[in-house]
Amino acid sequence: MTDVLVDVRGVKVHFPIKRGVIFDKTVGHVYAVDGVNLQILKGETYGLVGESGCGKSTLGKAILNLETPTEGSVEFDGTDIAALKGKELRRKRQDIQMVFQDPMSSLDPRQSVESLLTEGMKAHGLADDKEATRKRLRELLSAVGLPPSALSKYPHEFSGGQRQRIGIARALSVNPKLIVADEPVSALDVSVQAQVLNLLEELQDEFELTYLVVAHDLAVVRHISDRIGVMYLGGLVEESEAGELYETPLHPYTRALMSAVPVPDPAVEDQREQILLMGDLPSPSKPPTGCRFHTRCPWRQETRCDDERPELRVVEIDGVTPGHRVACHWAEQIAAGEVERHEVTATMTEQSGPDEVDDGPPQYFVDPL
Numbered sequence: 481m482t483d484v485l486v487d488v489r490g491v492k493v494h495f496p497i498k499r500g501v502i503f504d505k506t507v508g509h510v511y512a513v514d515g516v517n518l519q520i521l522k523g524e525t526y527g528l529v530g531e532s533g534c535g536k537s538t539l540g541k542a543i544l545n546l547e548t549p550t551e552g553s554v555e556f557d558g559t560d561i562a563a564l565k566g567k568e569l570r571r572k573r574q575d576i577q578m579v580f581q582d583p584m585s586s587l588d589p590r591q592s593v594e595s596l597l598t599e600g601m602k603a604h605g606l607a608d609d610k611e612a613t614r615k616r617l618r619e620l621l622s623a624v625g626l627p628p629s630a631l632s633k634y635p636h637e638f639s640g641g642q643r644q645r646i647g648i649a650r651a652l653s654v655n656p657k658l659i660v661a662d663e664p665v666s667a668l669d670v671s672v673q674a675q676v677l678n679l680l681e682e683l684q685d686e687f688e689l690t691y692l693v694v695a696h697d698l699a700v701v702r703h704i705s706d707r708i709g710v711m712y713l714g715g716l717v718e719e720s721e722a723g724e725l726y727e728t729p730l731h732p733y734t735r736a737l738m739s740a741v742p743v744p745d746p747a748v749e750d751q752r753e754q755i756l757l758m759g760d761l762p763s764p765s766k767p768p769t770g771c772r773f774h775t776r777c778p779w780r781q782e783t784r785c786d787d788e789r790p791e792l793r794v795v796e797i798d799g800v801t802p803g804h805r806v807a808c809h810w811a812e813q814i815a816a817g818e819v820e821r822h823e824v825t826a827t828m829t830e831q832s833g834p835d836e837v838d839d840g841p842p843q844y845f846v847d848p849l
Protein backbone atom coordinates (compact mmCIF):
# COMPACT_ATOMS: atom_id res chain seq x y z
CA MET A 481 0.00 0.00 0.00
CA THR A 482 1.60 3.26 -1.13
CA ASP A 483 0.93 6.76 0.15
CA VAL A 484 1.41 8.24 -3.30
CA LEU A 485 -1.79 9.07 -5.17
CA VAL A 486 -0.31 10.98 -8.11
CA ASP A 487 3.15 10.23 -9.45
CA VAL A 488 4.35 12.64 -12.13
CA ARG A 489 7.55 11.40 -13.74
CA GLY A 490 9.63 13.43 -16.16
CA VAL A 491 6.54 15.04 -17.67
CA LYS A 492 7.00 17.34 -20.64
CA VAL A 493 4.17 19.01 -22.52
CA HIS A 494 5.43 20.82 -25.63
CA PHE A 495 2.98 22.58 -27.92
CA PRO A 496 3.99 22.87 -31.57
CA ILE A 497 3.93 26.37 -33.06
CA LYS A 498 2.35 26.03 -36.46
CA ARG A 499 2.74 28.36 -39.43
CA GLY A 500 1.96 28.22 -43.13
CA VAL A 501 -1.24 28.72 -45.11
CA ILE A 502 -2.85 25.61 -43.62
CA PHE A 503 -0.75 25.59 -40.46
CA ASP A 504 1.19 22.61 -41.75
CA LYS A 505 4.69 23.79 -40.76
CA THR A 506 6.03 23.38 -37.23
CA VAL A 507 8.36 26.29 -36.65
CA GLY A 508 9.08 25.75 -32.98
CA HIS A 509 7.57 24.65 -29.69
CA VAL A 510 6.19 26.20 -26.53
CA TYR A 511 7.91 24.29 -23.74
CA ALA A 512 4.94 24.71 -21.39
CA VAL A 513 5.98 21.90 -19.04
CA ASP A 514 9.52 20.76 -19.44
CA GLY A 515 10.53 17.88 -17.23
CA VAL A 516 8.54 17.82 -13.99
CA ASN A 517 8.79 15.15 -11.29
CA LEU A 518 6.41 15.40 -8.37
CA GLN A 519 4.35 13.20 -6.13
CA ILE A 520 1.08 14.04 -4.45
CA LEU A 521 0.43 12.01 -1.32
CA LYS A 522 -2.94 10.61 -0.33
CA GLY A 523 -4.91 13.05 1.82
CA GLU A 524 -2.61 16.03 1.33
CA THR A 525 -3.10 19.38 -0.34
CA TYR A 526 -0.36 20.15 -2.82
CA GLY A 527 -0.16 23.78 -3.88
CA LEU A 528 1.38 24.68 -7.21
CA VAL A 529 2.44 28.31 -7.60
CA GLY A 530 4.20 30.39 -10.21
CA GLU A 531 3.81 33.37 -12.50
CA SER A 532 1.28 33.40 -15.28
CA GLY A 533 2.52 31.28 -18.18
CA CYS A 534 4.92 29.10 -16.14
CA GLY A 535 2.96 25.96 -17.01
CA LYS A 536 0.88 25.33 -13.87
CA SER A 537 -2.43 24.79 -15.66
CA THR A 538 -0.85 22.63 -18.34
CA LEU A 539 0.67 20.41 -15.67
CA GLY A 540 -2.75 20.24 -13.96
CA LYS A 541 -4.31 19.21 -17.27
CA ALA A 542 -1.68 16.51 -17.80
CA ILE A 543 -2.63 15.10 -14.37
CA LEU A 544 -6.31 15.20 -15.37
CA ASN A 545 -5.44 13.41 -18.61
CA LEU A 546 -6.78 16.38 -20.57
CA GLU A 547 -3.35 16.98 -22.08
CA THR A 548 -1.15 14.12 -23.26
CA PRO A 549 2.46 14.47 -22.16
CA THR A 550 5.01 14.74 -24.95
CA GLU A 551 7.27 12.73 -22.67
CA GLY A 552 7.04 11.14 -19.25
CA SER A 553 4.11 9.61 -17.42
CA VAL A 554 1.44 10.36 -14.83
CA GLU A 555 0.44 7.50 -12.56
CA PHE A 556 -2.76 7.79 -10.59
CA ASP A 557 -3.10 5.31 -7.75
CA GLY A 558 -0.48 3.10 -9.38
CA THR A 559 -1.92 3.18 -12.92
CA ASP A 560 -0.51 5.04 -15.93
CA ILE A 561 -3.55 7.10 -16.93
CA ALA A 562 -2.41 7.70 -20.52
CA ALA A 563 -2.60 3.93 -21.14
CA LEU A 564 -6.26 3.65 -20.02
CA LYS A 565 -9.13 3.31 -22.45
CA GLY A 566 -12.92 2.86 -22.42
CA LYS A 567 -14.48 1.76 -19.14
CA GLU A 568 -11.23 1.90 -17.17
CA LEU A 569 -10.58 5.46 -18.31
CA ARG A 570 -14.14 6.50 -17.35
CA ARG A 571 -13.65 4.93 -13.93
CA LYS A 572 -10.41 6.88 -13.40
CA ARG A 573 -12.04 10.09 -14.66
CA GLN A 574 -14.56 9.66 -11.87
CA ASP A 575 -11.71 9.56 -9.34
CA ILE A 576 -10.23 12.86 -10.55
CA GLN A 577 -12.49 15.89 -10.62
CA MET A 578 -11.87 19.54 -11.28
CA VAL A 579 -12.97 22.78 -9.67
CA PHE A 580 -12.65 25.67 -12.08
CA GLN A 581 -11.61 29.29 -11.62
CA ASP A 582 -14.77 30.92 -12.86
CA PRO A 583 -17.91 29.16 -11.68
CA MET A 584 -20.08 31.34 -13.92
CA SER A 585 -18.53 30.07 -17.12
CA SER A 586 -18.10 26.48 -15.93
CA LEU A 587 -21.78 26.05 -14.97
CA ASP A 588 -24.27 25.88 -17.83
CA PRO A 589 -26.75 28.75 -17.14
CA ARG A 590 -29.64 26.76 -18.67
CA GLN A 591 -29.29 23.87 -16.24
CA SER A 592 -30.87 23.83 -12.79
CA VAL A 593 -28.62 22.97 -9.86
CA GLU A 594 -30.32 19.56 -9.66
CA SER A 595 -29.50 18.90 -13.29
CA LEU A 596 -25.92 20.17 -12.88
CA LEU A 597 -25.31 17.94 -9.88
CA THR A 598 -26.88 14.79 -11.32
CA GLU A 599 -25.20 15.04 -14.73
CA GLY A 600 -21.91 13.48 -13.59
CA MET A 601 -23.68 10.99 -11.33
CA LYS A 602 -25.75 9.75 -14.28
CA ALA A 603 -22.67 9.46 -16.49
CA HIS A 604 -21.04 7.23 -13.90
CA GLY A 605 -24.16 5.18 -13.09
CA LEU A 606 -24.60 6.71 -9.64
CA ALA A 607 -28.11 8.09 -10.15
CA ASP A 608 -30.15 4.97 -10.92
CA ASP A 609 -32.22 5.01 -7.73
CA LYS A 610 -34.40 8.16 -7.63
CA GLU A 611 -34.88 8.32 -3.85
CA ALA A 612 -31.19 7.63 -3.12
CA THR A 613 -30.20 10.32 -5.65
CA ARG A 614 -32.44 12.94 -3.99
CA LYS A 615 -30.97 12.05 -0.62
CA ARG A 616 -27.44 12.31 -2.02
CA LEU A 617 -28.20 15.71 -3.56
CA ARG A 618 -29.47 17.05 -0.23
CA GLU A 619 -26.34 15.73 1.49
CA LEU A 620 -24.10 17.35 -1.10
CA LEU A 621 -25.81 20.72 -0.75
CA SER A 622 -25.65 20.54 3.02
CA ALA A 623 -21.92 19.64 2.81
CA VAL A 624 -21.21 22.81 0.81
CA GLY A 625 -23.51 24.98 2.93
CA LEU A 626 -26.46 25.47 0.57
CA PRO A 627 -30.17 24.88 1.39
CA PRO A 628 -32.20 22.10 -0.32
CA SER A 629 -34.23 24.81 -2.09
CA ALA A 630 -31.14 25.51 -4.23
CA LEU A 631 -31.88 22.39 -6.29
CA SER A 632 -34.60 24.03 -8.39
CA LYS A 633 -32.64 27.25 -8.99
CA TYR A 634 -30.29 28.30 -11.79
CA PRO A 635 -26.66 29.51 -11.56
CA HIS A 636 -27.52 33.21 -12.14
CA GLU A 637 -29.66 33.20 -8.98
CA PHE A 638 -26.55 32.72 -6.82
CA SER A 639 -23.62 34.89 -5.75
CA GLY A 640 -20.06 34.10 -6.96
CA GLY A 641 -19.18 32.29 -3.73
CA GLN A 642 -22.38 30.25 -3.82
CA ARG A 643 -21.75 29.33 -7.44
CA GLN A 644 -18.30 28.07 -6.49
CA ARG A 645 -19.99 25.98 -3.78
CA ILE A 646 -22.18 24.46 -6.50
CA GLY A 647 -19.05 23.77 -8.57
CA ILE A 648 -17.50 22.03 -5.56
CA ALA A 649 -20.68 19.99 -4.93
CA ARG A 650 -20.64 18.95 -8.57
CA ALA A 651 -17.05 17.75 -8.27
CA LEU A 652 -17.94 15.85 -5.09
CA SER A 653 -21.06 14.24 -6.59
CA VAL A 654 -19.11 11.33 -8.13
CA ASN A 655 -17.01 10.52 -5.01
CA PRO A 656 -13.60 11.53 -6.37
CA LYS A 657 -10.27 10.79 -4.72
CA LEU A 658 -8.46 13.81 -6.16
CA ILE A 659 -9.75 17.30 -6.84
CA VAL A 660 -7.68 19.57 -9.04
CA ALA A 661 -8.66 23.15 -8.22
CA ASP A 662 -7.26 25.62 -10.78
CA GLU A 663 -7.35 29.12 -9.28
CA PRO A 664 -10.43 28.15 -7.20
CA VAL A 665 -10.93 31.55 -5.57
CA SER A 666 -9.24 34.08 -7.83
CA ALA A 667 -12.55 35.12 -9.42
CA LEU A 668 -14.14 35.74 -6.01
CA ASP A 669 -14.25 38.79 -3.75
CA VAL A 670 -11.52 38.72 -1.13
CA SER A 671 -14.14 38.50 1.64
CA VAL A 672 -15.53 35.29 0.13
CA GLN A 673 -12.19 33.68 -0.72
CA ALA A 674 -11.43 32.53 2.84
CA GLN A 675 -14.91 31.01 3.22
CA VAL A 676 -14.45 28.88 0.10
CA LEU A 677 -10.93 27.86 1.11
CA ASN A 678 -12.18 26.90 4.59
CA LEU A 679 -14.96 24.89 2.99
CA LEU A 680 -12.44 22.99 0.85
CA GLU A 681 -10.46 22.20 4.00
CA GLU A 682 -13.53 20.92 5.86
CA LEU A 683 -14.59 18.76 2.95
CA GLN A 684 -11.14 17.24 2.67
CA ASP A 685 -11.52 15.42 5.99
CA GLU A 686 -15.18 14.57 5.51
CA PHE A 687 -14.74 13.06 2.05
CA GLU A 688 -11.11 11.83 2.39
CA LEU A 689 -9.95 13.97 -0.49
CA THR A 690 -6.56 14.82 -1.93
CA TYR A 691 -6.18 18.26 -3.51
CA LEU A 692 -3.95 19.81 -6.12
CA VAL A 693 -4.49 23.56 -5.84
CA VAL A 694 -3.07 25.62 -8.69
CA ALA A 695 -2.82 29.33 -7.95
CA HIS A 696 -0.74 32.39 -8.64
CA ASP A 697 -1.60 33.91 -5.26
CA LEU A 698 0.90 32.89 -2.59
CA ALA A 699 -1.51 33.79 0.23
CA VAL A 700 -4.17 31.42 -1.12
CA VAL A 701 -1.73 28.56 -1.46
CA ARG A 702 -0.22 29.14 1.97
CA HIS A 703 -3.64 29.09 3.59
CA ILE A 704 -4.58 25.69 2.26
CA SER A 705 -1.48 23.64 1.35
CA ASP A 706 0.51 20.99 3.18
CA ARG A 707 3.27 21.10 0.60
CA ILE A 708 4.02 23.60 -2.13
CA GLY A 709 5.79 23.35 -5.47
CA VAL A 710 7.09 26.51 -7.16
CA MET A 711 7.21 26.54 -10.95
CA TYR A 712 9.31 28.71 -13.21
CA LEU A 713 9.25 28.40 -17.01
CA GLY A 714 7.96 24.85 -17.22
CA GLY A 715 9.97 23.36 -14.36
CA LEU A 716 9.66 22.92 -10.60
CA VAL A 717 12.35 25.01 -8.91
CA GLU A 718 11.50 24.31 -5.29
CA GLU A 719 9.26 22.03 -3.27
CA SER A 720 8.80 21.88 0.47
CA GLU A 721 6.41 21.70 3.36
CA ALA A 722 4.25 24.86 3.16
CA GLY A 723 5.31 26.72 6.32
CA GLU A 724 8.96 26.12 5.59
CA LEU A 725 8.73 27.52 2.08
CA TYR A 726 7.59 30.85 3.51
CA GLU A 727 10.08 30.79 6.40
CA THR A 728 13.11 29.46 4.53
CA PRO A 729 12.82 29.88 0.78
CA LEU A 730 16.02 28.55 -0.77
CA HIS A 731 15.76 28.98 -4.52
CA PRO A 732 16.62 32.53 -5.66
CA TYR A 733 13.29 32.73 -7.53
CA THR A 734 11.28 31.69 -4.48
CA ARG A 735 13.28 34.14 -2.35
CA ALA A 736 12.31 36.90 -4.76
CA LEU A 737 8.65 35.91 -4.66
CA MET A 738 8.64 35.84 -0.88
CA SER A 739 10.38 39.19 -0.61
CA ALA A 740 7.53 40.69 -2.62
CA VAL A 741 4.78 39.42 -0.31
CA PRO A 742 3.57 42.36 1.79
CA VAL A 743 3.88 41.99 5.56
CA PRO A 744 1.81 44.10 7.97
CA ASP A 745 4.65 44.92 10.38
CA PRO A 746 6.92 47.72 9.02
CA ALA A 747 9.75 46.68 11.39
CA VAL A 748 9.76 43.20 9.86
CA GLU A 749 9.45 44.73 6.39
CA ASP A 750 12.61 46.82 6.96
CA GLN A 751 14.67 43.77 7.91
CA ARG A 752 13.51 41.56 5.11
CA GLU A 753 15.66 40.50 2.22
CA GLN A 754 14.52 42.53 -0.78
CA ILE A 755 14.99 40.99 -4.18
CA LEU A 756 13.56 42.87 -7.09
CA LEU A 757 13.67 40.66 -10.10
CA MET A 758 15.13 42.37 -13.12
CA GLY A 759 15.06 41.35 -16.73
CA ASP A 760 12.38 39.86 -18.91
CA LEU A 761 10.45 36.77 -18.09
CA PRO A 762 11.77 34.71 -20.99
CA SER A 763 9.34 33.25 -23.47
CA PRO A 764 8.53 29.55 -22.90
CA SER A 765 9.17 29.08 -26.61
CA LYS A 766 12.79 30.22 -26.17
CA PRO A 767 13.79 29.24 -22.64
CA PRO A 768 17.33 30.09 -21.54
CA THR A 769 19.97 27.38 -21.59
CA GLY A 770 21.22 25.86 -18.34
CA CYS A 771 19.25 27.04 -15.34
CA ARG A 772 16.07 28.61 -16.69
CA PHE A 773 16.34 31.32 -14.06
CA HIS A 774 19.96 32.34 -14.70
CA THR A 775 19.04 35.41 -16.78
CA ARG A 776 17.35 36.98 -13.74
CA CYS A 777 19.29 35.45 -10.88
CA PRO A 778 21.25 37.72 -8.51
CA TRP A 779 23.41 34.70 -7.50
CA ARG A 780 24.19 33.43 -11.00
CA GLN A 781 27.65 31.87 -11.28
CA GLU A 782 29.34 31.71 -14.64
CA THR A 783 29.37 29.47 -16.46
CA ARG A 784 27.76 26.50 -14.70
CA CYS A 785 24.38 28.23 -14.31
CA ASP A 786 24.38 29.19 -18.00
CA ASP A 787 25.28 25.71 -19.22
CA GLU A 788 23.97 23.08 -16.84
CA ARG A 789 20.31 22.68 -15.95
CA PRO A 790 20.04 21.94 -12.22
CA GLU A 791 18.00 18.94 -11.08
CA LEU A 792 15.39 19.29 -8.37
CA ARG A 793 17.29 17.71 -5.49
CA VAL A 794 17.05 17.29 -1.76
CA VAL A 795 19.30 19.78 0.02
CA GLU A 796 21.07 19.31 3.33
CA ILE A 797 21.09 22.60 5.16
CA ASP A 798 20.89 23.06 8.93
CA GLY A 799 17.33 23.62 10.08
CA VAL A 800 15.84 22.58 6.75
CA THR A 801 13.35 19.69 6.75
CA PRO A 802 14.46 16.52 4.98
CA GLY A 803 12.59 16.39 1.70
CA HIS A 804 12.94 20.10 0.92
CA ARG A 805 13.95 20.03 -2.75
CA VAL A 806 15.58 22.81 -4.74
CA ALA A 807 16.70 23.09 -8.36
CA CYS A 808 19.74 25.31 -7.86
CA HIS A 809 23.43 24.38 -8.15
CA TRP A 810 24.35 26.75 -5.33
CA ALA A 811 21.47 26.39 -2.84
CA GLU A 812 23.74 25.39 0.06
CA GLN A 813 26.36 28.07 -0.67
CA ILE A 814 23.70 30.79 -1.03
CA ALA A 815 22.10 29.75 2.26
CA ALA A 816 25.55 29.89 3.94
CA GLY A 817 26.27 33.33 2.47
CA GLU A 818 29.23 31.94 0.52
CA VAL A 819 28.04 33.16 -2.86
CA GLU A 820 27.90 36.89 -3.31
CA ARG A 821 24.74 38.50 -4.57
CA HIS A 822 25.15 40.85 -7.53
CA GLU A 823 23.08 43.28 -9.52
CA VAL A 824 21.14 41.98 -12.48
CA THR A 825 20.90 44.41 -15.33
CA ALA A 826 17.54 44.60 -17.04
CA THR A 827 18.03 43.81 -20.68
CA MET A 828 15.19 44.15 -23.09
CA THR A 829 14.95 41.16 -25.38
CA GLU A 830 12.57 40.69 -28.23
CA GLN A 831 9.81 38.46 -26.89
CA SER A 832 7.71 37.83 -29.92
CA GLY A 833 8.75 37.49 -33.50
CA PRO A 834 6.88 36.03 -36.42
CA ASP A 835 7.71 32.51 -35.26
CA GLU A 836 6.61 32.87 -31.70
CA VAL A 837 3.53 32.77 -29.60
CA ASP A 838 2.72 36.20 -28.26
CA ASP A 839 2.80 35.97 -24.50
CA GLY A 840 1.65 39.53 -23.94
CA PRO A 841 3.77 42.54 -23.04
CA PRO A 842 7.29 41.85 -21.74
CA GLN A 843 7.65 41.89 -17.97
CA TYR A 844 10.56 43.52 -16.23
CA PHE A 845 9.67 42.90 -12.62
CA VAL A 846 7.93 40.12 -10.84
CA ASP A 847 4.86 41.38 -9.06
CA PRO A 848 3.91 39.82 -5.77
CA LEU A 849 2.14 36.72 -7.05
Ligand SMILES: Nc1ncnc2c1ncn2[C@@H]1O[C@H](COP(=O)(O)OP(=O)(O)OP(=O)(O)O)[C@@H](O)[C@H]1O
Nearest residue numbers: 495510512531532533534535536537538539764839
Ligand atom coordinates in the same frame (compact mmCIF):
# COMPACT_ATOMS: atom_id res chain seq x y z
N1 LIG B 1 -2.96 24.56 -26.17
C1 LIG B 1 -1.87 25.35 -26.19
N2 LIG B 1 -1.22 25.60 -27.34
C2 LIG B 1 -0.11 26.38 -27.37
N3 LIG B 1 0.42 26.96 -26.27
C3 LIG B 1 -0.20 26.75 -25.10
C4 LIG B 1 -1.38 25.94 -24.99
N4 LIG B 1 -1.77 25.92 -23.67
C5 LIG B 1 -0.87 26.68 -23.01
N5 LIG B 1 0.05 27.18 -23.85
C6 LIG B 1 1.21 28.02 -23.49
O1 LIG B 1 1.96 27.31 -22.53
C7 LIG B 1 2.50 28.19 -21.55
C8 LIG B 1 2.06 27.73 -20.18
O2 LIG B 1 0.65 27.96 -20.07
P1 LIG B 1 -0.20 27.59 -18.75
O3 LIG B 1 -1.61 28.03 -18.98
O4 LIG B 1 0.05 26.19 -18.37
O5 LIG B 1 0.48 28.54 -17.68
P2 LIG B 1 -0.05 29.00 -16.26
O6 LIG B 1 1.15 29.05 -15.38
O7 LIG B 1 -1.17 28.15 -15.83
O8 LIG B 1 -0.54 30.47 -16.56
P3 LIG B 1 -1.92 31.15 -16.21
O9 LIG B 1 -1.94 31.32 -14.74
O10 LIG B 1 -1.85 32.46 -16.96
O11 LIG B 1 -2.98 30.23 -16.76
C9 LIG B 1 2.00 29.60 -21.94
O12 LIG B 1 3.03 30.24 -22.66
C10 LIG B 1 0.80 29.33 -22.81
O13 LIG B 1 0.64 30.37 -23.75
